[in-house]
Amino acid sequence: MSSLVEKGKLVKGRVVLIRKRLVEALTSANDLISTGIKLIDNSVEYDITKSVSFKLISRTKSHNPKNVAGKVGKDSYLENKASVLRSLGGTEEEFDIYFEWDDNDMGIPGAFYVTNRMNDEFLLVSVTLEYPTNEHDQNNIHFVCNSWVYNHKCYKTDRIFFANIPYLPGKGTPVALQRYREEELKTLRGNGSGKLEKWDRIYEYEVYNDLGFLDSDGPQEHPVLGGHKYPYPRRTRTGGKLIRNYKNGEEYEEPAKVIYIPRDEHFSHEKAKEFLELGKKSFERVQPLLLSLYLKTTTNEFNGFEEVQRLYEGGLNLPISITGNGTPSVLQFPLPNVIQESNFAWMTDEEFAREMIAGTNPVVIRLLKKEDLISPCKLLCNCFPASTIIKEKLEINMNGVKVDEAMAYERLFILDYSDAFMSYLTKINELPSAKAYATRTFLFLKDDGTLKPLAIELSKPHKCGHRYLGTESIVVLPADRGVESTIWQLAKAHVIVNDTNYHELVSHWLNTHAVIEPFVIATHRNLSVLHPIYKLLFPHFRDTININTLARKSLINAGGIIEETFLPGPYSMEMSSAVYKNWVFTDQALPNDLIKRGMAVKDDSAPHGLSLAIKDYPYAVDGLEIWDAIKLWVQKYVSLYYSEDDAIEQDTELQTWWKEVKEKGHPDLEAAQWPKLQTSEELVETLSTIIWIGSALHAAVNFGQYPYGGYMLNRPTQSRRWIPTRGTGEYDEMRKNPQEAFLKTITPKYQTVIDLSVLELLSTHSSDEVYLGQRDSLNWTADQNAKDLLKTFTEELKQIESEISKRNHNKELKNRTGPVKLPYTVLLPTSKPGITFRGIPNSVSI
Template sequence: MFSGVSGLINRGQKLKGTVVLMRKNVLDVNKAAGVTSDVTSGDVIRGLGGIIGGGIDVVTTVAGTTIDNLTSFLGRNVGLQLISATATDASGKGKVGKETFLEGIILSLPTLGAGQSAFDIHFEWDSNFGIPEAFYIRNYMQVEFFLVSLTLEDVPNQGTIRFVCNSWVNNFKSYEKDRIFFVNKTYLPSETPAALVKYREEELKTLRGNGKGERKEWERIYDYDVYNDLGKPDSGEKYARPILGGSSTHPYPRRVRTGRRPTRKDPNSESPGDSYIPRDENFGHLKSSDFLIYTLKSLSQAVLPALQSVIFGEFGSFDEVRGLQEGGIKLPTDVLSAISPLPALKEIFRTDGEQVLKFPPPHVINVSKSAWMTDEEFAREMIAGVNPCVIRLLQEFPVQSKLDATIYGDQTSKITKEQLEINLEGQTVEEALSFQRLFILDYNDAFIPYLRKINEFAKAYATRTILFLKDDGTLKPIAIELSLPHPNGDQFGSESKVILPATEGAESTIWLLAKAHVIVNDSCYHQLMSHWLNTHAVIEPFVIATNRNLSVLHPIYKLLYPHYRDTININGLARQSLINADGIIEQSFLPGPYSLEISSAVYKNWVFTDQALPADLIKRGLAIKDPSSPHGLQLLIKDYPYATDGLEIWDAINTWVREYVSLYYPTDEAIRKDAELQAWWKEAVEKGHADLKDKPWWPKLQNVEELIQSASIIIWTASALHAAVNFGQYPYGGYILNRPTISRRLIPEQGTPEYDELVKSPQTAYLRTITPKYQTIVDLSVIEILSRHASDEVYLGENNDPNWTSDSKALQAFKKFGKKLVEIEEKITARNSDPNLRNRTGPVHLPYTLLLPTSKEGLTFRGIPNSISI
């Protein structure tokens, strides 16, 4: 394949090119090599050794010597061959030019990113070769490098031709076929130059692999598998977990296949270990999300086990809980020694000379230390907190269950009319229903099937909360139902108690405890379903299907690719450290070993089309169609921050997708005839979401509207929805009193020592009910990392490569999208300053900023990244 093409030699004409590589240590945090300091274009020479990986010393202190050493080393070790898009060989494929090698380093390119270095290259060329729109590259070294781009200058009749690569290139013997890269143009399959068609097809075939064998770290293969690597059955039955996916009992979205060996005790389970990540999914970034990702890994593997031996027991008071941020916890020297070698953890664990572990102050108590306890804030966080997408309109009374009555008995709510009407401000239940003033946060059906098992190691209820919409636009909780499985068996239904609001005496403490049980339900549902399942897990199949079926030349690949950045990477880490058996989630959230199993039960009722925000709001009864209203919807809760801001972001995404898609698909027939597009959708549905593939609600992708709808849902889910449910975790949950994750005690009954304690010390009763000290440290450590933005984050309306497409109309539409997001940000900021919109800030005086599109680095409580990158 790397033989020259006759007729190109000795013509004397050269095409000048520039090849940009990036230092390995900038990119690969987990395997850093070379120098570790930041490198700018002014001192790029000092870091060039990192381009070619670890263990090879080609850098000296003398700049001239450095260049000579590096140039001679790379010399004939990186070879490129151009491929013609207009001239073919005897087989009908584009002609392949003579192999050409990198030359000297270029020192005067100020536009290079940090850690990048540019090299000259000159290709032999003549007019018979035609227009080069692809190239092969061979790496003859034993170490990989990261190829950023190739730019050809002054190509006759073409001018500049760009190839955006952003890919690791390993030793050529690692690949069955030589690495190929395509020009930065956009071609539908039917419009691809004939000379490139087979190259396009071959590259996709390479990315699909053959579905066999264990994946190697340098491979770029995308394939599907079930979640069969969460458990560790070889470590004992306690660590065995059911396989999620591949059955009607435990349906689940698919993950990237790794092909590791099976466990000894369960041949259907895969041995745990480092997850295979297709190499270009794990390329890393400067000071990047990799920093946060590997901080999580270090946290779970090194730090938390050390902390467990010294942090245990109860918090003694609310002041002690606040002390986590205000004073910190003193740590023994041996625990500090587990943290100090890990630079990534120094930002999270603020240790100092006094050996103190200290967390940053969570936003929810920045202004008031007690406003979180109010009923108004409790209710407000259901529409402006970290989990604002579960509350729904109450449309029937009494509240019904959808659980199978033959298994779980009668789960109809025990809340009575008389109990509700105490707090309906003079209205009857019938009137409040007809005026659409009653709402519900209902976790009964999600938790009842697992509650008997959970209560073997915890003490929890399945909860229902009824809320009343007041004239001032705020919500008021008016009843909480706490249910337990019937002691005589599930088939007898549940035993329930109804708690009503109270402001004095023991009743007020019982009401506060009831709200805590609701929040524990909500925290767990949020983390496992709203966050993990409904964003991370459901998007991964689309990432896999896109890479397997849509060429980098395809317009829809270019549209969706930015919204997949780092998702497979963070999901792989989650399976190792967060959602695995005895992992961080199981340690610090109520369902423990049943955590992921519960999310599987919820996935049974997941509907792709309902993930569109307008459809979601209508389904929950929180909006009705109204063509005369903005966004075509009328909200029943006018001041619903998540919905109000979200609808503007949704519309901007949908408009951008519509304008982009219309550039390439003028008719429905064009959609149906696009072979790559049809293969992509068929595989995403039938393999990626195989357990739900027969559901009638899947779009058939037979017309332009279905493509616009589907792409908009994918982008919304990966960007705005994830931002809404992720980056508020620490701002709200960093104060564990506000968002406990575990409940350990039921509501005390009169005549018991626990009740006497409740009367004597409400704080003690509350603290002994919720998350204890060690689990709090685990929870706060993780959600602080998850709530942070990396310094190199790319936000909605941005693209980290200005040359992501050569299509000027697409670039123009994208620029328009960015301007719209700027306008939305200004409108959101204005709404947060409107005193008439009480739900925007609430009693805690915390403005709703989670859907502001932009952000700086760090713990900002705002910003919509393009993708699920943490």
């Protein structure tokens, strides 16, 4: 063989693939509990070397002037290596292959067809040709595939793969490859109709009509999200059967056990196995507790803080067996980080405030404005005295500083959930166990850089007889003794319930998972794998469609886990739709977000060009370093391919991509809010924002969920009692037993166990995670300049990681660790597998 290869008559290649080993995809909590993990080995015997063929396609020579498509070579087949054994557990196999290919006649290979004549699919990982050239890799041509290939009869067009050389469309692409490039994009777009099969590779848009509805719904409950009335980002069309809800006249996708996801969007073998194992372990805990409640062998109320603590230390004894062997089981969770040093530091005012800038949801707090001190109360009757936040109440705890002075020096801040919750409180408070307020928390920046809570305003619609008239509010001030201190702790709990729900529904789900999916769809539909911007963005979309599909089926669906355990219940997703109305893409860039919230102002002399209102704001300080590194990497990368702004405007794929993002992916928003994408500056900012959302922003609001929220007392998801008023039985109970009053106000036992099971799952890194600055293949591009830029970006992230660690050891920066002594590590770029409270995956992958 070698002599023929040397003469240029044969081209040797190496094919890496993984043969089918099914991981049964469980996509609901019930499946995880009842079925667990089932690995089904392929029992069909076949000779893969005779059943899979490859044909090279030239990028330099065409058949004739009329048919400019590159010449196609003859079929070639795999040659088995004696040293290669049948794969077990999804491991890679490598095969030799020899292509009959005359350079003089066929030119240089740039793509290939693959034909699978087996019944079962296989994962084609990569193909490498030993083909010396004077460009890129001088010894090889690389094809990074990572795609499942089904029997050829499943496809209307042959499966094609391109070499990893980036080309802009039009004149930038070799003429011989242009038609192949366009046809592949056409295949990925589909036709917008019909049933989608498991082997399809189609990316299309759809409204959120797959969350379902309940038989008990009224005509206004669980509406389809997407459209003028309930605006929402679009999701990936799954092609499921539609059924009509006659109460509201809308069509919904019928629930199905198997939901279409483009095949290459499925989790890897490793991740699927780990996800299912952890999910099975987590949700096994729910079943026995549910059964024990049904049998009335336990109460759904915690009997004091000590019983909560036993969830993590020693475990709670259950009256039945999980394993079925007759031995009573123990319900136990990992110890959350927030209580690893102290069981009660979470209760301090300093920690309550610190978590607003360094906790699970550090993206809402903003600078106080003068208009925030104007009372929103507008009572139309005199049966309830109006309450308002006035300067004198704030000044009680401001150590002699006056409000006007503090505002002039930007030392007053607010955590404001009045708009997000007030319009839904009437509905929420009519739910069986919900008793909620819309909260506003006022804070003062002390000389030592920490925040001090000044007052909490708790508001709700005022009910007069059978009508709701205006708003009634109470103001609670800090207290550290007596019944007033219990009321203050309850007020803080109500704030955190607002914050926890807003975090999960908006900061986390809406602002990362939901808004990024249309970008994933648009990229696959409009940017060829040959496009350099596709190569830049693709890693930041890994597993997003899959995890979002799982969430829509089990977490945010009608009657699902979120509705069962979070405050807004059936109005949860509708609330997120109301917030989405005001979502602006450009505001998602970290500097713009900080400026909009008054947490920073432009300052060319300051680090990152911004002066922070709170110098020790861990999320902002660490985040700005990550943001600047991302933007610099993107800026240098873009400059490799667009030397002039005209090139951006003339890039047909790029412009079609951006038009589709706006008009089909986010069509319910004002068109004027989007950048025009005509200049290099606009392109860099846009791409940086997309990468930021999918990586660092998601990491900041996701991987602290169990470390902080795993201790439900610290971040409850429900409020079940209003603040007791003097002269009532609840007030007397609160005075006699503060812990019982607190526990009866927040999330009860069964809902806590469900929430902890979910938070544990969502806070865990998989072993095959790919982090910011990394690629899952060294040959992700043939452009060595781009590889060198990525290496520089990776080194910059390592330096940032070192600087973050140094700040966490700086005792003068009190907000870095706080009373709970939990360093702010969530924006450290790398991580090991598991719950680590650190690591920035490239994408919204969990």
